[in-house]
Amino acid sequence: MQMKLPLIENIIWTLVVLLSFVIVILIFYLKVLRNDIRVKKSRNIKYTNIIEKLLIEFLYSEEEATALSKSQIRIIRHFKKGLSSKYKRKIIIKTFIKLTNEISGNMIGIMRKLYDEIGLLKFAYKKLRSKKWHIVALGIRDIRQFRVKKAQNHITKYINHPREEVRREAHLYFIELFGYEGLNFLDDLELPLSEWDQIQLLRKIEKIDNNEILDITKWLKSENDYVVIFMLTIVKLYNRLETKEILLEKLTDENLDVRLKATEVLTHFEVAEAKEILKNKFDTLTLKEKLAFFDLLEKTATENDSVFVIDHISSTNFEIKHKSLRILKAINKNIYDKLEKTADDDSYNKIIHFLDYSHGL
Amino acid sequence: MDYNHIVRSILVGFHYFFLLFTVLIVGSYIILAFLSSKETKRYLKKNSFVNHKDLISSRIAPSISIIAPAYNESLNIVENVRSLLSTHYVNYDVIIVNDGSKDDSLEKLIIAYDLERVEYLIDYKVPTQDLRAGVFKSKNPAFDKLIVVDKENGGKADALNCGINISQSRYIACIDVDCLLLEDSLQRMVKPFLEYTDRKVIASGGVIRIANSCKIENGKLLQVNFPDKWLERAQILEYLRSFLLGRMAWARLNGLLVISGAFGLFDKEIAIQVGGYDTKTVGEDMEIIVRMRKYMEEQNLKYKVAYIPDPLCWTEAPDNRKIIISQRNRWTRGTIETLKMHRKIALNPKYRILGLLSFPYWFIFERMAPLIEVTGMLYFIFLYFYQELSWSFVVGLFLLAYLFSLLFSFVAIFTEEFTYHQYEKKGIGIKLVLTVFLEPLILHPLVLYAAIRGNYDYYFNKNKKWGVMVRKGLSKTE
Numbered sequence A: 001m002q003m004k005l006p007l008i009e010n011i012i013w014t015l016v017v018l019l020s021f022v023i024v025i026l027i028f029y030l031k032v033l034r035n036d037i038r039v040k041k042s043r044n045i046k047y048t049n050i051i052e053k054l055l056i057e058f059l060y061s062e063e064e065a066t067a068l069s070k071s072q073i074r075i076i077r078h079f080k081k082g083l084s085s086k087y088k089r090k091i092i093i094k095t096f097i098k099l100t101n102e103i104s105g106n107m108i109g110i111m112r113k114l115y116d117e118i119g120l121l122k123f124a125y126k127k128l129r130s131k132k133w134h135i136v137a138l139g140i141r142d143i144r145q146f147r148v149k150k151a152q153n154h155i156t157k158y159i160n161h162p163r164e165e166v167r168r169e170a171h172l173y174f175i176e177l178f179g180y181e182g183l184n185f186l187d188d189l190e191l192p193l194s195e196w197d198q199i200q201l202l203r204k205i206e207k208i209d210n211n212e213i214l215d216i217t218k219w220l221k222s223e224n225d226y227v228v229i230f231m232l233t234i235v236k237l238y239n240r241l242e243t244k245e246i247l248l249e250k251l252t253d254e255n256l257d258v259r260l261k262a263t264e265v266l267t268h269f270e271v272a273e274a275k276e277i278l279k280n281k282f283d284t285l286t287l288k289e290k291l292a293f294f295d296l297l298e299k300t301a302t303e304n305d306s307v308f309v310i311d312h313i314s315s316t317n318f319e320i321k322h323k324s325l326r327i328l329k330a331i332n333k334n335i336y337d338k339l340e341k342t343a344d345d346d347s348y349n350k351i352i353h354f355l356d357y358s359h360g361l
Numbered sequence B: 001m002d003y004n005h006i007v008r009s010i011l012v013g014f015h016y017f018f019l020l021f022t023v024l025i026v027g028s029y030i031i032l033a034f035l036s037s038k039e040t041k042r043y044l045k046k047n048s049f050v051n052h053k054d055l056i057s058s059r060i061a062p063s064i065s066i067i068a069p070a071y072n073e074s075l076n077i078v079e080n081v082r083s084l085l086s087t088h089y090v091n092y093d094v095i096i097v098n099d100g101s102k103d104d105s106l107e108k109l110i111i112a113y114d115l116e117r118v119e120y121l122i123d124y125k126v127p128t129q130d131l132r133a134g135v136f137k138s139k140n141p142a143f144d145k146l147i148v149v150d151k152e153n154g155g156k157a158d159a160l161n162c163g164i165n166i167s168q169s170r171y172i173a174c175i176d177v178d179c180l181l182l183e184d185s186l187q188r189m190v191k192p193f194l195e196y197t198d199r200k201v202i203a204s205g206g207v208i209r210i211a212n213s214c215k216i217e218n219g220k221l222l223q224v225n226f227p228d229k230w231l232e233r234a235q236i237l238e239y240l241r242s243f244l245l246g247r248m249a250w251a252r253l254n255g256l257l258v259i260s261g262a263f264g265l266f267d268k269e270i271a272i273q274v275g276g277y278d279t280k281t282v283g284e285d286m287e288i289i290v291r292m293r294k295y296m297e298e299q300n301l302k303y304k305v306a307y308i309p310d311p312l313c314w315t316e317a318p319d320n321r322k323i324i325i326s327q328r329n330r331w332t333r334g335t336i337e338t339l340k341m342h343r344k345i346a347l348n349p350k351y352r353i354l355g356l357l358s359f360p361y362w363f364i365f366e367r368m369a370p371l372i373e374v375t376g377m378l379y380f381i382f383l384y385f386y387q388e389l390s391w392s393f394v395v396g397l398f399l400l401a402y403l404f405s406l407l408f409s410f411v412a413i414f415t416e417e418f419t420y421h422q423y424e425k426k427g428i429g430i431k432l433v434l435t436v437f438l439e440p441l442i443l444h445p446l447v448l449y450a451a452i453r454g455n456y457d458y459y460f461n462k463n464k465k466w467g468v469m470v471r472k473g474l475s476k477t478e
Helices: A006-064 A070-083 A086-102 A106-117 A120-128 A133-145 A149-156 A164-188 A195-206 A225-237 A241-250 A256-269 A272-280 A287-300 A303-311 A318-331 A333-338 A346-357 B003-047 B077-085 B105-113 B156-166 B185-195 B230-252 B268-273 B284-298 B321-341 B349-367 B369-385 B391-419 B428-460
Strands: B064-070 B092-099 B115-118 B131-138 B146-151 B171-175 B200-210 B215-217 B220-223 B263-267 B303-315
Touching (some): A006 A070, A006 A086, A006 B391, A070 A106, A086 A120, A086 A133, A120 A133, A120 A149, A133 A149, A133 A164, A149 A164, A164 A225, A225 A241, A225 A256, A241 A256, A241 A272, A256 A272, A272 A287, A287 A318, A318 A346, B003 B230, B003 B303, B003 B369, B003 B391, B064 B156, B064 B185, B077 B092, B077 B105, B092 B105, B105 B131, B105 B146, B146 B156, B156 B268, B156 B284, B171 B185, B171 B268, B185 B200, B185 B263, B200 B230, B230 B303, B230 B321, B230 B391, B230 B428, B263 B284, B268 B284, B284 B303, B284 B321, B284 B349, B321 B349, B349 B369, B369 B428, B391 B428
Parallel strands (some): B064 B092, B064 B171, B092 B146
Antiparallel strands (some): B171 B263, B200 B263
């Protein structure tokens, strides 16, 4: 009684034959592909070296004469010829960007002029018209790297682009090219600024030569909470204490993240008024706010805060308990010394031991 | 209905069951391969113009603690710590938790890094074993990022929990101390946490690559080589399939259930909220992810478990059968424990993709697959003895399964070639092809045996714990 399932067996064996065939093809394709990758890599290196050499030759001959020399004209012609091939164009752009980041002074200006001269800018604008978001982002990056200020109106359109990568490039463009003035894009920003965005923007802001930062109060009052948080970071890093009144207002903001950031900034400035505001509404604060408040208290507490602090040395939260005891020891050593050194609470004993026998870590 | 007819109906039923299972598993792999290719493309596009270096010197880069448990790692501990201290990131520390080692790991660290015992106030947010010699820091400012904790032995999960308690950072990178991290690994791993504004990233995992035979000097990977041993080669292929196809696809669906214990970055707050690592399971890396996800689902919070396909973490794979079997046995028990512990998630619509897709998939295709495979083999043996076997059907089915496994290995290799192309040396191509053909015959039987042993040990040998992993040390290989 042997079972026969002819239809299924037929399907199975057809698939076996088909897959065997596919696998044979894949083996050959793998061979071709690996070879192709190797060849492409060495061709890339070779062509990049040529472009680098030509660029350096161009840059150094530019220093010597005002009009374009024969060799420079030849180099421009070479580049222009290369642009017709997508593969070569990619390498040319990559090398241009790489070299621009490595050179300084007058040479950067020459590079930018050359970028425009050979028609790369035209390709950057073309990228902006692409339907693919990453091509648009690359277009903005190229325009930013070569500091094309006249593209400002084009780039404005991307401030609120739905893809964060595209709008990030647009934001970086404004700051890199227009310095603090470029921050005005924040007026129009309706979408979030992630932490990653903020890190990138701050890196660009740090590179701005002009020390005179714009009036940032309008952004501290922005309806976009992400803009407010970003500005609070700037207030802290650039010590903009003149915004203190707004910072104090932010302690009652609806957004928890804004309140926390404002507390952190006020702690940095050691603003005693903030302590009073938060102390009065301590019971309504979230745990994170309470912890942030105790950080503020560590910097601003006086002997007058002893009672408040003592109220919290038996808190159920380890960190609050630790901070309270530490603050008490700092502001009122007499009372601290009179505290029981051992209790039923293990964590209390541990903290006391730590405060008494270590210099704190 | 006569006896023969009943038997025949049962046998036909079995035939269709095995066929259906094969179709389902192959179908799911095709879908995963498709999703993974989409996700890989998306990742590469997204990161093609990202400058991760901005994080190196940023004044607002979030803090990260690298937590590395060590148990009897004396052989390589000094070099391994040096490698961890060479990470390119601005705001991080390295916490080495010496988990009751019986060797001279601590003494070696004290001498090499000029350590001294310090008072350290620890908030035991997650319960762990007591400290043994205490907490050590270096007197040399060059090593001020290093914290060494010496504690009573409690296992890997317990040591990680101790590191969580010690850490003052926002994120924790839990790694195996013998892993080799590339210099920019933290920059890349932390990026997803900083990118999302509409959801909280609770963890991110990376690809684990096998470093056997690679050239490594002073904790740095200098050259990627392909090992000579077939067992190591087979594992390379298996890892490529698992990390570049499987996990990438699950990341696309936001359905990742596991982040390798060798290297993962976690939001510390959430890790503490859920109680840290479970010390009772041997699959703590999978269990914590399931628990964190479950917590987020129950709190109705939007979240993501991110995945980075860049080759950031290189580790030593076992090179002998005994250790592979022990390792896979543990993985099997870990999977069973986690799935059992969180069984209420299964098919529960409250847990959305976690309950309706990830969990059932893991149950059927990870937990049950080895059992079904062995049952299938036994069934065919049974048929052979009762002369019921249609050889054409059996041979066809086995060949089909074999060919599909080759096909997916090729897809993984092509993904690797199109993306990272790590095995670029001439001649490795043919070795890869041979490995593709031999892996199902060399490694798969071992993995299958280990899985069955894992099931047996789980039910009948409850005292079995981690097993031994003997390491040769990466710095010695070339």
